[in-house]
Amino acid sequence: MRARARVWDVAVLVLLAVWATPFFWQVRTSFTPDSELLATNRALPASPTTIHYRAVAERSVMPRALGNSLAVASLTTLVALALGLPAAYAIARLPVPGKALLLLVIVASTAFPQIATVSPLYLLMRALGLRDTWTALVMANTSFALPLLIWLLAGFIREVPIEVEEAAFLDGAGRLGVLGRIVVPLVAPGVASAALLTFLASWNEFLFAYTFTATEASRTVPVALALFPGVFEVPWGDIAAASILASLPPIIIVVGLQRWLVHGLVAGALKE
Amino acid sequence: MGRAALVLLALLLLVGCAERRESGGPITLVFKHAKIFGPADPIPGLLREFEAAHPGVTVRSEELTWTSDEQHQFYVINLEGATPTFDVLMLDVIWVPEFAQAGWLLDLSPWVTRQELAPHFPAAVAAATWGDRVWGVPWNMNVGVLYYRADLLAKYGLTPPRTWEALVEQAELIRARERDPKLDGVLWQGKQYEGLVCNVVEQFWASGTALFGDDGRVLPDLERAAGALAFMRGLIDRGVSPGWVTAGDEELTRRAFGDGHAIFLRSWPYAMDLFEQPDSPVRGRVGIAAVPGHVAGAAGVGTTGGFHLAVNRRTRHAEAAVALVRFLGSERGQRALTAAGVALYPTRTALYSDPVAVGAHPNMPRFHDLALTARPRPVTPYYLMISTTVQPEFSAALVRVKTPRVALEHARLRLEHLLAVR
Amino acid sequence: MTARQRADRRAGLAFVAPAVLVLAALALYPGLWVIWLSLQQRIPIFGIARFVGVDHYTFLASDPRMWNAARVTLVFAVVSVTLELILGLAAALALQRQRLGRRLAVSLLLLAWALPSVVTAKLFEWLYHPSAGLVNVLLGGRTLNWLGDPGLALAGLIAADVWRTMPFVALLCYARLLTIPGDVYEAARVDGAGRRAMLTSITLPLLRPVLLIALLFRTLDALRAFDLMFVLTGGGPAGTTETLTVYAYRSLFQTLQLGFGSAIGVVIFTLVRVVAAAYLGVLRRAGATA
Numbered sequence: 001m002r003a004r005a006r007v008w009d010v011a012v013l014v015l016l017a018v019w020a021t022p023f024f025w026q027v028r029t030s031f032t033p034d035s036e037l038l039a040t041n042r043a044l045p046a047s048p049t050t051i052h053y054r055a056v057a058e059r060s061v062m063p064r065a066l067g068n069s070l071a072v073a074s075l076t077t078l079v080a081l082a083l084g085l086p087a088a089y090a091i092a093r094l095p096v097p098g099k100a101l102l103l104l105v106i107v108a109s110t111a112f113p114q115i116a117t118v119s120p121l122y123l124l125m126r127a128l129g130l131r132d133t134w135t136a137l138v139m140a141n142t143s144f145a146l147p148l149l150i151w152l153l154a155g156f157i158r159e160v161p162i163e164v165e166e167a168a169f170l171d172g173a174g175r176l177g178v179l180g181r182i183v184v185p186l187v188a189p190g191v192a193s194a195a196l197l198t199f200l201a202s203w204n205e206f207l208f209a210y211t212f213t214a215t216e217a218s219r220t221v222p223v224a225l226a227l228f229p230g231v232f233e234v235p236w237g238d239i240a241a242a243s244i245l246a247s248l249p250p251i252i253i254v255v256g257l258q259r260w261l262v263h264g265l266v267a268g269a270l271k272e
Numbered sequence: 273m274g275r276a277a278l279v280l281l282a283l284l285l286l287v288g289c290a291e292r293r294e295s296g297g298p299i300t301l302v303f304k305h306a307k308i309f310g311p312a313d314p315i316p317g318l319l320r321e322f323e324a325a326h327p328g329v330t331v332r333s334e335e336l337t338w339t340s341d342e343q344h345q346f347y348v349i350n351l352e353g354a355t356p357t358f359d360v361l362m363l364d365v366i367w368v369p370e371f372a373q374a375g376w377l378l379d380l381s382p383w384v385t386r387q388e389l390a391p392h393f394p395a396a397v398a399a400a401t402w403g404d405r406v407w408g409v410p411w412n413m414n415v416g417v418l419y420y421r422a423d424l425l426a427k428y429g430l431t432p433p434r435t436w437e438a439l440v441e442q443a444e445l446i447r448a449r450e451r452d453p454k455l456d457g458v459l460w461q462g463k464q465y466e467g468l469v470c471n472v473v474e475q476f477w478a479s480g481t482a483l484f485g486d487d488g489r490v491l492p493d494l495e496r497a498a499g500a501l502a503f504m505r506g507l508i509d510r511g512v513s514p515g516w517v518t519a520g521d522e523e524l525t526r527r528a529f530g531d532g533h534a535i536f537l538r539s540w541p542y543a544m545d546l547f548e549q550p551d552s553p554v555r556g557r558v559g560i561a562a563v564p565g566h567v568a569g570a571a572g573v574g575t576t577g578g579f580h581l582a583v584n585r586r587t588r589h590a591e592a593a594v595a596l597v598r599f600l601g602s603e604r605g606q607r608a609l610t611a612a613g614v615a616l617y618p619t620r621t622a623l624y625s626d627p628v629a630v631g632a633h634p635n636m637p638r639f640h641d642l643a644l645t646a647r648p649r650p651v652t653p654y655y656l657m658i659s660t661t662v663q664p665e666f667s668a669a670l671v672r673v674k675t676p677r678v679a680l681e682h683a684r685l686r687l688e689h690l691l692a693v694r
Numbered sequence: 695m696t697a698r699q700r701a702d703r704r705a706g707l708a709f710v711a712p713a714v715l716v717l718a719a720l721a722l723y724p725g726l727w728v729i730w731l732s733l734q735q736r737i738p739i740f741g742i743a744r745f746v747g748v749d750h751y752t753f754l755a756s757d758p759r760m761w762n763a764a765r766v767t768l769v770f771a772v773v774s775v776t777l778e779l780i781l782g783l784a785a786a787l788a789l790q791r792q793r794l795g796r797r798l799a800v801s802l803l804l805l806a807w808a809l810p811s812v813v814t815a816k817l818f819e820w821l822y823h824p825s826a827g828l829v830n831v832l833l834g835g836r837t838l839n840w841l842g843d844p845g846l847a848l849a850g851l852i853a854a855d856v857w858r859t860m861p862f863v864a865l866l867c868y869a870r871l872l873t874i875p876g877d878v879y880e881a882a883r884v885d886g887a888g889r890r891a892m893l894t895s896i897t898l899p900l901l902r903p904v905l906l907i908a909l910l911f912r913t914l915d916a917l918r919a920f921d922l923m924f925v926l927t928g929g930g931p932a933g934t935t936e937t938l939t940v941y942a943y944r945s946l947f948q949t950l951q952l953g954f955g956s957a958i959g960v961v962i963f964t965l966v967r968v969v970a971a972a973y974l975g976v977l978r979r980a981g982a983t984a
Contacts, residue, residue: 009794016785016802022857023805025828026817038826083716086709094706095699102710109721113918113966115939116959119731119952120724123738126352143720146713175705204810206921211947214349215357222812226925229337236820243813254808255801262800262869348950352739374739464930518931519842653740657949664759668932673844682758689753690949692735 023247030240037236052241061216062242065224072134072209072220073202076141077195080149083142085191088153089179093165110147114207117143125212132214140208145198152197156190157183193260196253203249221246299589301596303333305362306343306579311549312613322599329592331360340364340466344656351376351584359587360596362579363408365399365648366466366655371582372402373653378583380406383594391603393643395576396619399651408580409601410619412609415639415646416474416574419529419537419544422559424450432561434572436478436503439564443512443535457512458536459525462504464667467521469659470575471538472666473649475500479569483662484650490687494680496569501669501676503566508670518670530554538563540577541639545615560638562645576646578619610636654691661686725963732960736953750957760958762933763941770852770923770937771916777856778912779905782863787897789864790871800868807861811921818854819926841927844934851923851935858922859915863908870904871897903977910973917966938962 017024029037030052032045056062090096091103121140130136160183168178184191206222213219219227225246228239254261308315319331336343344367350357351371363371371377384406389397396410418439420432424446433439443457461467476482479500485492507513517525522539529537530546532553537543547558565572581597583590599605606618610629617639623629624640650658662683669679732751735744754760785803792799809817821828822840830836840850874897882892920939923929929936929944936944939962946955 005791005793009792012788012792013795013799013802015788016799019785019857019860020802020805021828022814022817022821023809025821029820083713087713090706090709094702094709096706096710097703102714105722106717109717109725111914111966111970112721112725113939113959113962115918115920115942116728116956116963117721117724118943119946119956119959120727121720122946123727123731123952124724126738131349131352139720142716146717147721150713175702175709179709200808206810206812206925207943214346222810222921225810225812225816227337227342228816236823236826239816240820243816247809247813250808250810251805254804258797258800258804261804262865262872345947348739370739375741464932519839657951660944660948664930664933664936667930671844671932673932673934685757686759690951 026240026243029237030244032237032240034237052235052237053245055235055238056241056245060228060238060242061219061224062221062245064216065219065221066245068134068216068218069203069221072137072141072218073199075134075138076145076202077198079138079142080145080198081191081195084146084149084153085184086179088150089157089183091150092154092157093162094175106147106150110144110151112144114144118207118211121208122211131212132218134218136212137205137209137218137220140212141202141205145201148201149194149198152194153187153191156187156194160186189260193257196257200250200253299329299592301329301331301360301589301592302358303331303360303362303596304336304358305333306336308614308616312611314608314611314614314616318600318605318608321604322596325599326592326595329589331596334358336362347371347376359584359589359593361582361584362411363582365396365576365578365580366659368399368408368580368582369402369651370653370656372405372407376585377407378585378587378590378594380409380583380594380597384409384598388598391622392601392619393576393621395643395646395648396578396580399576399578399648400580402651402653408582409597410578411581411601411606412579413617413619413639413643414540414542414577414579415643416470416538416563416577417541417639417642418561418563418572419539419547420559420561421532421535421554421557423557424535425559432559433564434562435567436475436564437567439536440507440510440512444510446535454533456514456528456534458507458538459513459520459529459534460504460507460517460538461520461522461525462508462513462517462667462670463519463521464663465521466659466663468663468666468670469649470577472501472504472662473575474538474563474573475504477570477573477647478563478565479503480566483658490691491680491684494677494684498676498680500566501666501680505670505672505676518667541617541635542615544635545613545633560635560642562642574642574646576643576648578617657690658687661690728956728959728963731953732957734953735951736956737950738952739950746953750954751961753954754957754961759933759936759941760938760961763936763938766848766933766935767917767937767939769848770855770919771913774852774855774859774916775909775912777852778860778863779909781856781860782908783867783901783905785860785864786867786871787893789868800865803861803864805861806858807865809858811858812925814854814858815922815925818850818857822850842931844931847927847931847935851926854926855916855919855922859912863912866904866908867901870901874900906973906977910970910977913973914966914970917969918962938965 028044031048031050033047033049033051036042036045036047091099096102125131125136130139164186165178165182168182204222205220206226209220209223210226213223225239225242228235228242303319305315315333319333323330337346343364347361347363347367351374368377389400389406389410392410393413396413400406400408400410418432425432425442428446428449430442433442439458447455447457460471462471473483476497479496481493481496481500484490491497508515508517522543525537526539526543526546528534529539530543530552544558544560546552547554549555563572563574581600583593583597587593601619603620603622606620606623607626607629608614609616609618610623610626610632612632617636621640624636630636649655652658665674665679665683665686668674669676674682733745733747735742735746735749789796789799789803806814819841824830824837824839824842827840829840830838838846840846878896879892882896887895918939919937920943923935923937924940924943927935929940938958942955942958942962945951945958
């Protein structure tokens with residue numbers, strides 16, 4: 001019986017590894033020299049090389065793009081947290097006038113297709129002279145990250161027992177103090193996970209970045225990858241290396257967060 | 273919380289303001305240009321010469337992205353914004369009216385007179401002016417031509433075909449006798465991009481019709497145009513052209529012909545220099561002819577193309593920038609294009625009979641004659657919009673997703689809607 | 695109202711205001727502005743900004759490219775979501791029975807979902823390469839032109855999308871399955887229920903609400919999908935993978951017709967809202983009867 005279970009376990013792992021094959025194939029490609037690229041009858045390259053990674057690091061815009069993505073994603077997360085934490089607290093605990101409508105509006109704005117808001121935002125950025133800047137991307141990313149963040153954080157804050165806050169009030173703390181010194185530390189794991197998800201969404205964002213960035217000054221990783229230069233033949237090896245580099249932060253976040261994703265986010269959300 | 277907000281605000285303001293320091297003192301001009309084909313690049317030498325003649329001015333040259341569409345996108349995005357990150361730009365001729373209308377180019381009329389433009393090809397001059405003002409200096413001439421394997425045609429006693437029907441006959445005859453499975457009949461650019469429009473428009477002309485009538489009507493003779501498209505599709509169906517031409521651009525088709533895998537190629541003058549390279553398999557075996565016509569249509573006519581030099585209207589160094597474009601377009605500047613190994617052709621007609629130039633490029637007189645009879649694509653600020661509107665329709669007809677007739681009816685529908693803006 | 699309550703109200707407004715202002719400026723206002731734009735002929739580079747009423751919409755109503763895009767979007771959404779649900783459910787069920795290496799299994803599963811869509815596009819572009827791509831190699835060395843053949847491109851696109859989003863469905867189902875206590879299955883086994891019966895009378899009914907939620911989210915996402923098809927095929931060849939979003943984007947930023955492109959954007963927006971409203975209606979009714 002146990003042997004059968006073990007066979008099953010291995011079989012599932014193998015199937016899932018097969019599912020992930022496209023990714024592993026790209027890893028393989030990134031270490032394959034150009035001469036072997038078009039001859040794909042081997043699973044692993046005969047003479048693996050780091051030439052593509054070096055080319056990407058030294059001669060492409062990827063390093064700059066990685067910097068841009070890091071900055072934009074970090075700033076977006078900071079701004080979204082700064083705006084979202086107080087708002088989430090207010091929604092969870094405070095009597096906000098028109099709260100029901102507010103919640104509806106917040107949830108509804110998550111359904112806005114980016115393609116519909118990109119043209120007005122384009123005109124807005126143009127009018128503000130923010131084309132090709134980090135600010136434009138941070139603003140655009142915040143617009144779609146904020147609603148989800150508020151919703152998540154409100155859920156976490158609601159789980160904090162109200163007595164803890166009551167005790168702090170009795171000690172004479174104001175609302176802001178309670179939020180900052182009592183509530184936030186208690187929901188810190190949830191906040192951290194939500195922040196990482198925001199970072200992830202901003203890192204992966206493509207449509208706004210493609211529209212608002214013009215040069216390497218603000219180009220983020222997805223756009224740089226989409227516009228990867230190929231003169232005569234497409235440099236598959238270099239693109240593969242760039243792809244792997246672009247994927248490292250998201251993979252680290254998602255794989256690292258998986259326990260929370262499974263238990264915290266999904267199970268919690270499903271309880272609603 | 274307040275303090276944090278202030279810090280955040282400061283951060284945002286900081287990153288929002290890109291650093292734009294004025295360079296006082298010596299002037300640095302930025303010259304944006306496309307990658308130059310061919311083994312030799314005349315630009316660095318020319319720029320150094322200009323700098324020597326203009327002390328205090330340095331020119332930094334920056335390369336554009338690869339494809340014409342991406343270059344256009346780059347220019348649109350950058351010229352629309354306020355910051356002038358470049359002063360002099362190399363423009364595809366089809367963009368000049370659009371950029372002029374959009375107010376992105378410096379009006380060169382005060383500096384460049386009609387007399388100064390007289391030595392250039394009339395077609396090039398026409399493409400550099402819009403609304404009676406001069407917007408660019410002609411620099412590089414292009415015309416659609418037919419390349420053929422002179423050795424193969426000679427072997428079977430054939431002369432270069434004047435009609436597509438003759439071309440098909442010749443291609444099938446040669447392929448049958450040569451029995452080389454890797455030898456294709458005729459290669460052309462059928463990928464969904466600007467190059468496709470050039471090919472289709474040439475076929476329209478050869479069939480006796482055009483994309484726009486003289487009165488501006490869209491596709492005045494739809495039947496003939498559909499026939500032209502059907503003929504192009506027929507080339508693939510009959511096997512005269514390989515299926516991959518529907519993904520073929522200039523370089524893909526040039527390489528295949530240059531490796532000896534085709535009898536005919538419709539392309540641009542630049543390819544000739546690459547065919548004549550020492551290590552080229554087809555060296556000395558390539559001939560040039562006019563783009564064929566159709567038996568029941570008209571004589572063959574190639575489209576014109578090329579690049580002009582213009583000045584960004586928002587440049588901070590107008591005088592220097594104008595001096596640069598005039599230098600590059602001058603006799604001295606264009607002569608550098610005729611050096612051996614440079615695959616660019618000048619717009620000054622006199623250079624085409626210059627002994628030194630012809631010595632380096634024996635085919636120049638031939639290109640000159642072909643360029644004189646060539647026609648431009650529609651000259652209008654809306655050309656890019658027109659092109660991106662019809663490209664998918666042409667492509668749909670070629671890959672058999674729509675019949676040529678339906679594709680052109682759709683094209684007409686969309687163009688009429690697009691141009692109702694006028 | 696007590697002083698404390700008044701203070702709370704003030705605090706509530708103050709806490710919520712910044713976020714609401716930002717959302718109003720960057721999401722709500724554009725959401726309304728785009729409708730206004732769609733009623734104009736707007737070409738910024740030529741400075742054209744002219745009110746034309748519902749001109750664009752009347753054109754779209756009989757525009758063959760619009761209907762083609764709608765068809766492609768619908769086919770894409772329906773086929774993609776169906777495959778995701780089936781495969782995601784299967785993966786979740788498999789994971790539920792997993793004893794060893796669960797962490798590794800979930801990690802492998804989540805790899806596909808974690809990648810940026812552009813990375814996935816480039817990945818599959820390489821996989822679909824006519825001569826060197828893994829897909830053709832595994833098919834026995836054929837040279838199918840996955841992304842260039844009008845008959846194959848949409849299938850290739852759907853495969854890439856399913857690969858990318860199946861883990862999300864699997865994750866949702868898996869999380870729900872984890873909350874089912876083992877005793878429920880124990881009791882059923884004691885009662886003599888076979889595995890099939892357990893699946894149909896315990897697991898699936900408990901999963902139904904999750905599947906409906908997944909169906910809703912995935913359908914809305916599929917209708918709005920842009921990144922993958924834009925980068926992988928650009929809507930080609932010949933519009934066989936051109937969804938409504940790609941059509942809108944090309945109209946907006948290739949032909950720079952901001953008014954016309956906005957009209958297509960509004961159509962997409964409306965479609966998404968209608969579908970969401972319809973689903974929520976169904977969900978509510980399903981919740982009522984569950």
